[in-house]
Amino acid sequence: MLTAKSSILIIGAGTWGCSTALHLARRGYENVQVLDPFEVPSPIAAGNDVNKIMEHKEVKDSHKDARSIAFATFTRAALKGWKTDPVFSPYFHETGVIVSGSTPEIIQHILEGEIDSAKGDFVTLKTAEDFRRTMPPGVLTGKFPGWKGWFSPKDAGWIHARKAMISAYTEAKRLGVKFTTGTPHGKVVALAYHNGDVTGAQTADGTIHHADHVILAAGAGSDQLLDFKKQLRPTAWTLCHISMTAEEAQGYRNLPVLFNVAKGFFMEPDEDKHELKICDEHPGYCNFIETPKILGEKRSVPFAKEQIPLEAEARARSFLQDTMPHLADRPLSFARICWDADTVDRAFLIDRHPEFPSLLVAVGGSGNGAMQMPSIGGFIADALEGNLQEELKKVVLWRPEIAIARDWKSTQGRFGGPDRVMDFQDVKDNEWTCIRTEGSKL
Structure with a gap:
């Protein structure tokens, strides 16, 4: 029985955990607690x-399938939240998105997989001058060798994920949600079981936090607490920043996102530190190690690190050479690895556990989780209440049968870099960046 006075424990105070806490509080649930080993915002959270x-794209009828319909439903709700919810709307910048490629194969993939299947008006970019015209003079100085792109100016842009997550956290706390964060008090080391059900969680300080209902929303760390039957693969991406002056940053305001699906992407500089973020694009890194829980088989285990492999830095600079060569040689001011959890089909996993009726899993952002922040907690609350709409429920259900023979090295339809999933275990100690940031002990 779920009532307004039921105790609800959320494991994970990242993007989805904070969103869920907020939506539950807004629905009048009076006894919600969130546990996380880090203060908000967590250094390991993708958000x-x-x-x-x-970005949100409506799907043409001729290309509709259950997964694409469900994803469009999620992003439609998220877009509405970014535009209208005062907790999130200050952090959405509807500047548009350019999706592009620079090889014939990638360009054809984009055309068939994204442009032809979506409703909306796209501006086709065929030449370097076409790309340059999307931004103020002096921003895009590159030659864009072999590039072709499509600019979508509406219902797309970028979000300040960290500020939005802190905003959700702050509002949830104001509405009465209790957050217990930091190690050892917020670090969950195990789920608690009683009479064949999950009844809470144990933290590193030895405390058992009992609850009527438990929501596991710990992102890439979730499969350290529960056997997901190979449904989750913690996967990391790499990002880096370069510093700009305040005057330079002003000339880069309100830019559309420029995304090459095999090379990388950038968005306008951060308004506080005037740092431009660049991501190299690739199928992801894993950290494959043998864990005590699963002897004989290596699994990807996430870790926090504010450096990136030198090969990732080189890829980011190659992207800049194509687009903004005047910035390509600047030193990096910041870098980190960013973790998410991939499902086999890259659809979300939001469902009651079939063996533990009091446990709801809310995981599997699969690279698309942060942009769902305004609304995903509402869908998770729907699932907790047993009211998740059918078109979503059949897509995000517990589905270990499709993961039985899972290929942990699958690229899952992603491109870039060496066109394979890489392993941090193969990166030697001297093959990482060594960026000195404010307060660094390096």
Whole structure:
């Protein structure tokens, strides 16, 4: 029985955990607690970032399938939240998105997989001058060798993910949600079980936090607490920043996102530190190690690090050489690895556990989780209440049968870099950046 006075425990205070806490509080639930090993914003949370891409595309009838319909439903609700919810709307910048490629194969993939299947008006970019005209003079100085792109100016742009997550956290606390963060008090080391059900969680200080209902929303760390039957693969991407002067940054305001699906992307500089973020694009890194829980089989285990492999830095600079060569040689001011959890089909996983009726899993952002922040907590609350709409429920259900023979090295339809999933275990100690940031002990 779920009532307004039921105790609800959320494990994870990242993007989805904070959103869920907020939506539950807004619905009148009076006894919600959130646990996380880090203070908000967590250094390992995918949403702890100065900007993330946000875009919504309606799918043409001829290309509709259950997964695409569900994803469009999620992003439609998220877009509405970014535009109208005062907790989130200050952090959405509807500047548009350019999706592009620079090889015939990638260009054809974009055309068939994204442009032809979506409703909306796209401006086709065929030459370097076409790309330059999308931004103020002096921003795009590159030659764009072999590039072709499509500019979508509406219902797309970027979000300040970190500020939005802190805003959700702050509002949830104001509405009565209790957050217990930091190690050891907020670090969950195990789920608590009783009579064949999950009844809470144990933290590193030895405390058992009992609850009527438990929501596991710990992102890439979730499969350290529960056997997901191979449904989750913690996967990391790499990002870096370069510093600009305040005057330079002013000339880069309100830019559309420029995304090459095999090379990388950038968004306008951070308004506080005037740092331009660049991401190299690739199928992801994993950290494959043998864990005590699963002897004989290596699994990807996330870790926090504010450096990136030198090969990732080189890829980011190659992207800049194509687009903004005047910035390509600037030193990096910041870098980090950014973790998410991939499902086999890259659809979300939001469902009651079939063996533990009091446990709801809300995981599997699969690279698209942060932009769902304004509304995903509402869908998770729907699932908790048993009211998740059918078109979503059949897509995001517990589905270990499709992961039985999972290929942990699958690129899952992503491109770039060496066109394979890489392993941090193969990166030697001297093959990482060594960026000195404010307060660094390096």
